[in-house]
Amino acid sequence: MELAPPDPAILARRDRIVAALKHILPDGVVADREGLAAYDGDALTAYRQAALAVVLPKTKEQVSALLRFAAEENVPIVPRGAGTSLSGGALPRGDAVLLGLGRMNRIVEIDYENRCVVAEPGVTNLAITRAVEAKGFYYAPDPSSQIACTVGGNVAENSGGIHCLKYGITTHNLMGVELALPGGERVTLGGKAFAPGGFDLLGVVAGSEGLLGVVVEATLRLMPKPPLTRTLLAAFRSVADTGQCVADIIAAGIVPAAMEFMDRRCIDAVEAYCAPGYPRDATSILIIETDGVAAEAEDAARRIAQIARAAGAYDVREAGNEAERERFWAGRKAAFPAMGRLAPDMLCMDGTIPRHALPQVLADIDRMSAKYDLAVANVFHAGDGNLHPLIVFDMMKPGELARAEAFGAEILELCVKVGGVLSGEHGIGVEKRDLMPAMFGETDLAQQQRLKCAIDTKRLFNPGKVFPTLSACVEQGHMHVHQGRVPYPNLPRM
Amino acid sequence: MGTIAVASEDDLIAAVCAARGDGRKLEIVGAGTKRRYGRPLDTSDVLDLSGLSGISSYEPEELVLTARAGTPLAEIEAALAGKQQRLGFDPADWGPLFGVPANAGTIAGALATDTSGSARIRYGAARDHLIGFRAVNGFGEAYKGGGRVVKNVTGFDLPKLMCGAMGTLGALSEVTLRLVPRAPQSVTFAVKDIVPELGLTLLRRIWATALEPTGLAYIPACASDGFADLGDIGAGAALIRIDGAREALREKRAALRAMLHGEDAIDGEDGDVLFAQIGAGAAFAGRPVDIWRIAVPPSESVATAHALAGTQWYADWAGGLFWLELSDSDQGAATRLRHIAARANGAATLLRASAATRTAIPVFPPEPQARAALTRAVKAAFDPQGLFNPGRMYEGV
Numbered sequence: 049m050e051l052a053p054p055d056p057a058i059l060a061r062r063d064r065i066v067a068a069l070k071h072i073l074p075d076g077v078v079a080d081r082e083g084l085a086a087y088d089g090d091a092l093t094a095y096r097q098a099a100l101a102v103v104l105p106k107t108k109e110q111v112s113a114l115l116r117f118a119a120e121e122n123v124p125i126v127p128r129g130a131g132t133s134l135s136g137g138a139l140p141r142g143d144a145v146l147l148g149l150g151r152m153n154r155i156v157e158i159d160y161e162n163r164c165v166v167a168e169p170g171v172t173n174l175a176i177t178r179a180v181e182a183k184g185f186y187y188a189p190d191p192s193s194q195i196a197c198t199v200g201g202n203v204a205e206n207s208g209g210i211h212c213l214k215y216g217i218t219t220h221n222l223m224g225v226e227l228a229l230p231g232g233e234r235v236t237l238g239g240k241a242f243a244p245g246g247f248d249l250l251g252v253v254a255g256s257e258g259l260l261g262v263v264v265e266a267t268l269r270l271m272p273k274p275p276l277t278r279t280l281l282a283a284f285r286s287v288a289d290t291g292q293c294v295a296d297i298i299a300a301g302i303v304p305a306a307m308e309f310m311d312r313r314c315i316d317a318v319e320a321y322c323a324p325g326y327p328r329d330a331t332s333i334l335i336i337e338t339d340g341v342a343a344e345a346e347d348a349a350r351r352i353a354q355i356a357r358a359a360g361a362y363d364v365r366e367a368g369n370e371a372e373r374e375r376f377w378a379g380r381k382a383a384f385p386a387m388g389r390l391a392p393d394m395l396c397m398d399g400t401i402p403r404h405a406l407p408q409v410l411a412d413i414d415r416m417s418a419k420y421d422l423a424v425a426n427v428f429h430a431g432d433g434n435l436h437p438l439i440v441f442d443m444m445k446p447g448e449l450a451r452a453e454a455f456g457a458e459i460l461e462l463c464v465k466v467g468g469v470l471s472g473e474h475g476i477g478v479e480k481r482d483l484m485p486a487m488f489g490e491t492d493l494a495q496q497q498r499l500k501c502a503i504d505t506k507r508l509f510n511p512g513k514v515f516p517t518l519s520a521c522v523e524q525g526h527m528h529v530h531q532g533r534v535p536y537p538n539l540p541r542m
Numbered sequence: 543m544g545t546i547a548v549a550s551e552d553d554l555i556a557a558v559c560a561a562r563g564d565g566r567k568l569e570i571v572g573a574g575t576k577r578r579y580g581r582p583l584d585t586s587d588v589l590d591l592s593g594l595s596g597i598s599s600y601e602p603e604e605l606v607l608t609a610r611a612g613t614p615l616a617e618i619e620a621a622l623a624g625k626q627q628r629l630g631f632d633p634a635d636w637g638p639l640f641g642v643p644a645n646a647g648t649i650a651g652a653l654a655t656d657t658s659g660s661a662r663i664r665y666g667a668a669r670d671h672l673i674g675f676r677a678v679n680g681f682g683e684a685y686k687g688g689g690r691v692v693k694n695v696t697g698f699d700l701p702k703l704m705c706g707a708m709g710t711l712g713a714l715s716e717v718t719l720r721l722v723p724r725a726p727q728s729v730t731f732a733v734k735d736i737v738p739e740l741g742l743t744l745l746r747r748i749w750a751t752a753l754e755p756t757g758l759a760y761i762p763a764c765a766s767d768g769f770a771d772l773g774d775i776g777a778g779a780a781l782i783r784i785d786g787a788r789e790a791l792r793e794k795r796a797a798l799r800a801m802l803h804g805e806d807a808i809d810g811e812d813g814d815v816l817f818a819q820i821g822a823g824a825a826f827a828g829r830p831v832d833i834w835r836i837a838v839p840p841s842e843s844v845a846t847a848h849a850l851a852g853t854q855w856y857a858d859w860a861g862g863l864f865w866l867e868l869s870d871s872d873q874g875a876a877t878r879l880r881h882i883a884a885r886a887n888g889a890a891t892l893l894r895a896s897a898a899t900r901t902a903i904p905v906f907p908p909e910p911q912a913r914a915a916l917t918r919a920v921k922a923a924f925d926p927q928g929l930f931n932p933g934r935m936y937e938g939v
Contacts (some may be wrong), residue, residue, distance in 0.1 A: 161841035163750060198807040206695045219699065220670055235913045240839035242662065242862045245889040247711075247917055247937075249671050251702020253696050272752040299603035300725035301626055341752065341797070344790035400691045402604050434692040472693040480696075487696055491685040495924070496698045501917065503921035513695065 051097055051478075052127050054142030055087065058100065058123060065123060066101050069145065072113050078102035087128070087146055091193075092136035092479055099140035100128065104148045106334035108226065108234065108264035111147070116232035118145060124508045125230075127258040129169065129201025132193040134396065135477030137205055137257050137513060144511070147262060149200050155179055156265065162240045163270045167314055169200025169263045173207075176268060183268040188215035191473070192381065200263045203333065206255030208473035211305045213431035214339075217473065219254035222432045224267035227253060227260075230504045240267060255402065257475055258389055258510040260503045264439070274339035277305070278349035279367040281376050283330035284355040289310065289334040289360035291406035294430045296355045297336070298403060303349050306337040307431030311410075314383050314425040314438075324379030327363050334361075334430060335376050376478070382425040384438070391423070391440035393449070395456050399463030400472035413437055420455040422448070434472035461486050476514045484516050544586075549593040551676065551684055551715045557589055558713065559682035566569065567932050570709040572612050572648030575637035576655050580708050580934040581905050582897040589651065594715060597621060605721045605770035606673070606690060611650035618649055618921065622721060630665035630722040631658045633758075634821030638834065639894055648849040650714045652680040655764075657820030660757040660783070663749065663859050669705035675717035677704065677711075680925030692720045693769030703920070709931045710939055711924040725785035727863055730813025731798060733805045735776025737764050742861040744780050748801065749840065749860035753794050757817045758860040762847070765856045768825020771816065783813050806825065820858050823865050823893070831867040832895040834879055838862060838888030849882045871895050876903045883907070906935050 058065070061205065066079045078084060084098040093268050100123070118125050124144035131138050140146045153170035158180060159217055165176050165187070168193045173194040176187040190209035197207065203225060208217040216470070219303055224238030239249035286292040294307060310318075311332045318324060326333055335354070338348035353364045367373035379386075387395055409425060417424045428435045437459055441452040460470050460480070464487045470480050484493060497515055546568075548554045567585040569576060569851055602625040609618055614634060616750075620630050633652040638644050647657075658667040665671075673689035687700030703813040704714060733744065738760065745758040761769050762778040772779055784794045798806075808816065819825070826833050839844050843861025855866035866877050871892060883890040889899050889907040892900065910916060914936070921928075921939045925928045933939065 059810060065825075095913045159841070160750065162748065162839045170850075198930075206699070208693060208695075212693065215693075216666070216670070217693065220666060229912070229916070233912050234909075235916060237913075239887055240841075241837040243656070243658075243667070243835075243837040243889065245837070245891060246913070247707055247920055248702045248911055249916065249920065251669050251699055251705075254702075255699050272750060274752050295603050298605060303723060317624060340754070341786075341790055341793045343793040344786055347789055349786055379630050400689075401918070402601070402606070404601070406605060429575055429693070433691055434693045467690050469689045469691055469694045469696045471696045473693075473695055475695050476697065484697065489685070490688070491683045493697075495679060495683075495685045496700065497689070498923040499700075499920065502919040537636045 051095065052141070058143040062100060065121060068117060068121070069101055069114070071105055072117060073105060073110055073446040076104040076106065080103070087131070087148065088140060090128070090131040090133040090136060091139040092134060092382060092477065095136055095139055095478065097140050097142060097369070099146035100143055102146045102148055104151050106151045108119065108228065111228045112232035112234060114145070114147065115228055118508060121188045121233040121507040122508065124511050127200070127262050128205065128512055129198035129204070130172070132197040132201065133205060133477060134398070134474040135471070135479040137475050137477040137510070139478055139510050141512065149198065149262070154265065156453050159240070160185070164267050165270060166265060167199050167268050168265060169198060171199045171518045173197050173199065173202055180247050180270055181405055184273050186273055188221050188271050189218050199268065201265050201267050203254055203266055204256065204258045205475040208434070210308065210429065210441045212457065213306045213307060213429065214303050219251060221269045222254055222266065223269055224251065224255055225250060225263045226265040228262040228264050228508060230509055231259065234264065236413070238267065255475070257477065257514050259500050259514060260509065274345070275340045276342040277337060278345045279373045279376055280349055280352060280536065281326070282334045282336065282361040283327035283363040283366045284332050284361050285330065286360060287410050288334050288407040290334060291410065293334060293359035293361065294406060295403050296359055298351055298431070300351065300355060301504055302351060304336050304348065304352065304431060305339040306335070307429070308335045308380050309426065309428050309430035310380060310383060311426040313423065314346060314387065315425045317386040317390055318379040318382050318426065321389060322378055324375050326379055330363070335380055352524070367397055368511060372463060372471050380427070387438045387440065391442060393441050393443045393452070395439040395440070395452050397435065397437045397456050397459050398471050398474040399460050399468055401435060401463050401466050401468035403433045406433065409435070409462060409466060413459060416458055417454055420451045422452055422455055424455070429472070432472070457483065478513055480513060482516045483516070543590040545590050547590040547593050548683040551678070554594065554678050554713055554715055555682055555684055558678050559797065560895060561929055562680070562682050562927060568929055570713050570931055572651040573614065573646045575647045576651060578640045579655060579878055579893060580638070580931070581900055583931060583934060585932065589713060591713065592648065598716060602627060605723070606692070606715060606718060607721060608690065608718045609649050610716050612648045615647050615649055615652055616645045622723070626724045627721045628724045629719065630661070630671045631668045631823065632661035632665065633657045633668070634708050634818065635660035635746045637821060639823050639827045649729055651715055653705050653717060654707060654709045654714070654842060660759060660817040660858055661864070664754055664756045665759060665779045667705070669702045671719050672701040672705055672717055673720050675704055675714055677714045678715040679712045680927055680929045688718070690718050708934045710921060710935050727791050728756065728779055728785035728813060729791060729795065730736060730783040730808040730810070730816060731805045732772060732808055733780040733782070733802055734774070735778070736780055738776045738847040739844050741780040742779050742847060742857060745782070745860045746840050746843065748782055748798070751797070753784055753797060755782055757781065757813070759817070759820050760857045760861065762856060764854055765825055768856070769816070769819070779818065780894065783817055820856070825856060826854070826865065826867045829867065831869055832871040833893045834866050834871070834890055835893050836864040836866070836879065836883045836885065836888055836890045838864065838886040842886035842888065846882060846886050846888070860890060871899050871903055873903065879908070904936070909936070
């Protein structure tokens with residue numbers, strides 16, 4: 049993809065803009081080349097670009113002052129949390145100020161009576177659970193980058209995770225935000241009451257990818273920790289049987305806390321990488337977790353084991369203790385780095401499909417793999433049909449990158465064709481922007497853009513993200529990894 | 543002039559385009575059960591969506607259902623019951639509050655007015671269950687928002703915005719909902735002769751456990767007339783509904799008993815009837831009074847109950863929602879209620895009153911200036927000419 053060329057009129061004013069920013073924020077402006085390099089992209093590593101300047105406010109008042117200045121001077125703004133976006137949501141622009149929220153990292157209030165936490169946007173996802181777990185609570189959305197990713201980024205991307213099958217994604221666990229609007233004015237949306245009234249703008253802000261404003265404070269719902277968790281591993285000799293098992297479990301009225309799928313190629317990769325002890329002769333496995341009061345978690349686990357055997361599982365194991373449970377999960381969480389060792393480069397897709405289409409889509413992906421002559425491994429959130437096919441290739445071989453990207457685009461188009469969507473949890477960003485017309489018609493996109501323009505009248509917030517440009521260059525949804533070097537290599541990837 | 547009945551999305555587009563061309567305004571109606579909710583409209587034409595009816599697709603194994611906007615809620619609930627599934631937002635039947643027969647409402651009506659009932663504390667509100675829709679906007683264009691799968695972050699989450707918008711952003715033609723499995727059994731406990739301070743505090747304690755209650759309500763003595771089936775409740779009754787399979791329910795009952803001191807168990811079905819009445823404001827429905835709802839953070843429930851002394855009220859949602867009646871909502875009474883709500887960081891909505899009262903007093907919580915500007919901008923993005931339900935939420939919206 050060609051990144052949009054920076055606006056020369058803004059570049060020409062760069063010195064004056066930087067000086068003004070330093071006046072607003074004496075200790076929080078980065079404008080030197082080395083400093084900007086540290087902020088030149090996010091976890092969509094194929095794209096790198098230095099910002100005009102980086103600003104690092106510490107207070108919401110500073111955010112407002114910066115946005116007021118940006119509006120007066122017509123300077124675009126790109127908000128950034130920890131920069132873990134897989135879709136390029138925080139990719140800087142040469143003509144835009146990158147607004148880093150990492151220094152606003154205080155937990156403002158823990159309110160057990162109302163089962164919520166009020167946090168600044170730069171607090172990490174995991175820090176919320178860490179702050180409340182001693183009292184038996186946790187924050188449910190658990191994106192695999194949760195050690196690094198931030199609350200503000202989670203709201204902007206509407207992040208998911210392994211346990212969203214039962215507990216929902218960010219939007220279902222978000223009670224309120226204080227939002228700094230374009231121009232700097234701040235509004236409160238939602239709050240600690242269940243039904244605050246008015247249009248549900250909170251619901252639109254969740255997942256708006258920084259196009260509507262900047263979250264300067266978020267109120268998050270806490271969940272009581274379930275008394276018991278059971279973890280099962282079921283091994284199959286046919287991918288179709290595995291898909292059937294997933295459908296049968298949901299149809300039986302069971303909503304597991306998590307249900308994860310790995311295919312043979314992925315199993316082999318993680319066995320070579322960290323030896324979690326998965327059945328080596330399986331075509332595919334499911335890792336399924338149930339939770340609740342003891343009888344509920346146990347009963348669901350028992351029924352799931354029966355359903356799995358009836359669907360053709362030849363080996364169904366239950367983790368006997370916490371160590372075994374962690375081993376079950378270790379392989380799943382290592383899938384990404386393990387695959388990264390098999391080939392120099394890799395693309396990670398993120399479509400969602402109706403669960404019943406799993407066997408057909410997996411078979412079609414296999415056929416595409418032969419057609420494009422590229423290996424693919426399947427690992428995904430089976431319970432909600434959120435696929436993460438990993439396409440392995442070698443960028444140094446002529447034509448392989450183009451083939452891999454065409455393969456990825458065909459997978460996402462298939463997802464939409466069977467009734468699914470382009471992105472289940474990574475967001476659109478710049479990565480899948482030009483594929484939006486595969487899912488939405490012109491009228492659909494126009495209505496979304498009207499909403500954007502109503503709130504961001506000057507179109508200064510995160511320009512170039514989510515919506516296709518007029519000069520639509522066809523791009524594919526992918527996360528790019530070169531030479532096994534993933535962004536944030538220490539983070540588990542789902 | 544008059545009623546425009548539509549039977550297809552094409553009809554709907556034609557009706558909206560015609561109104562747009564003539565500068566006419568439209569009142570959107572499904573079964574017409576909640577026409578008296580919201581600010582009175584000054585419209586000449588009724589856009590009747592009740593003919594846009596029928597379940598388009600129901601995939602139980604996907605926990606997803608798509609239905610045309612005017613599909614009766616009762617038809618959807620019957621289809622779901624056959625597969626041991628339900629609508630997670632537990633829509634309450636507000637029809638009888640407005641003097642129309644029970645069980646008459648449509649699915650789009652329930653979503654547009656957000657009639658989320660008692661199980662909202664467990665499964666979320668209407669907005670948490672609408673995952674996709676088709677609608678016609680104020681430009682006369684049919685468009686779609688969201689999708690048909692539960693996990694979706696592709697583009698703006700417009701389905702959220704449609705819920706509770708009172709039809710002011712457009713006319714829904716089709717909705718896609720995620721569903722939840724129906725628990726095999728449920729049971730309701732009534733702890734009687736418990737004063738509001740203790741009863742409301744008890745609800746909040748139970749809400750903080752992992753028992754996943756699907757109903758937590760408190761009925762004070764002053765409202766006991768409205769719940770005659772409960773018998774003598776003394777100083778008041780705390781009602782707790784839990785569900786699950788047999789063994790799980792047994793375990794939850796034991797855990798709950800350890801927190802309570804003397805309670806009556808009410809059979810599951812009777813408990814469901816009771817909670818349906820609570821969600822429907824049935825205690826006040828037949829009386830010549832105005833009805834308000836005040837949503838507050840549950841921590842403020844006891845203080846709110848004190849502030850409402852002398853008023854007929856009861857509480858749902860773990861003390862997060864107060865239903866109350868006023869014999870006449872004059873300016874002074876409305877100001878007092880909104881002050882009580884504001885002090886608790888909550889919001890007061892006038893659910894039922896005469897047209898004159900709904901003209902004189904804001905029905906929905908008044909918004910601060912910056913927020914009100916945002917509301918108007920959003921309205922204009924969907925319906926710039928103000929074709930749909932003009933002024934139903936706020937003046938000009």
